Amino acid sequence: MMVIGLTGRACAGKDQYAEIFASFGCQVVDVDSLGHDALNESIKALKQAFGQAVVCEGKVDRKALGKLVFSNPVKLRELESITHPKMVETCKRLIREAGEEQKPALILNAALLKRMGLEPLCDHVLFIKAPLLLRFFRCRRREGLSLGRFLEREHAQLDIVPETDVQGLDVVALGNHRSKKVIHRQVITYCDTIGLEISSQR
Template sequence: MIVVGLTGSIGMGKSTTADLFRRRGVPVFDADEAVHRLYAGPLAPAVEAAFPGTAASGAVDRVALSRAVLGDPAALRRLEAIVHPAVRAAERAFLAEAASAGAPVAVLDIPLLYETGREADVDTVVVVSAPADVQRARVLARPGMTAEKFDAILARQLPDAEKRARAHHVIDTGSGVEAAGAAVDRLLATLRDGPG
């Protein structure tokens, strides 16, 4: 089974591209979705213990947690030490299930793949990208997003140009879903000939 690492900076169309893989029958592990599930119960006590006032009724309040860690690298590292091992365990279970089902390709949707050194954990890396103005417009259209928050998130991410340079494959999402879908089809055809 070929394991694809799918990544890209905020607002580049990673979630949409992951969905394009799903529509083609490729199993996709969504790290953000896994974190949402973990915050809804299993990790809430540990997060509350580390960041008092960020969990109520057995679930993490993501807005409160964001306020507690945004702009504080030490706090962010403490949070990652809680979250990352649980996400990795869920990821391993996903890959085992995909392999036992005979999937030829499985996708790990990893938002900070390069930033967390995860490229060694996959067979090939796919970066989604779009022009900077498209990215900014997409992100600032999200509920609760501000220019300050967007800039803080970007500061934690490798520049798009560096991600593209390091990727095995790049999918341009700036030309719409149909063009991105065609790129996914071409990529899957290429992967049938071997990763990389």
């Protein structure tokens, strides 16, 4: 079974590509969602690292936590050291299970694909990019972030670029600033290029 890493910076439009892969029968793993689970499993460690303010009524206050870590690289790395190992192990388990179910491919939808060390699990990497201003407007519409908060997040993702240190790993960059119909065609062309059989799903 083929494993494809789907990555790119905040609000580049990765989810649109993931939806199309899913329509072709691929299993999509939303790694951000795994992060939410990892947060809820790490409440004690989070309180010890960042204080009681990041927990409200027994649950992680993600907005408070995000405001704290995205403006402080040291705290961001501390958060990642708590949550990323749990997320990586879950990805490995899901890849094994998808192989047993004979899915055509498993898509790891992860902005922090490289930082998390998920690239070695992949056969290919698809990097989605979009202009900065367009991504800001998408982020403001989706999450209500101010320009300042968005730029803090952008600064925290400067290492998310269409490059890889994994020898022999195929990386393709696609631009997401067009219609869904164009994105659909992009995915079909990409699958043809890497030899992923989806012809019956077109």
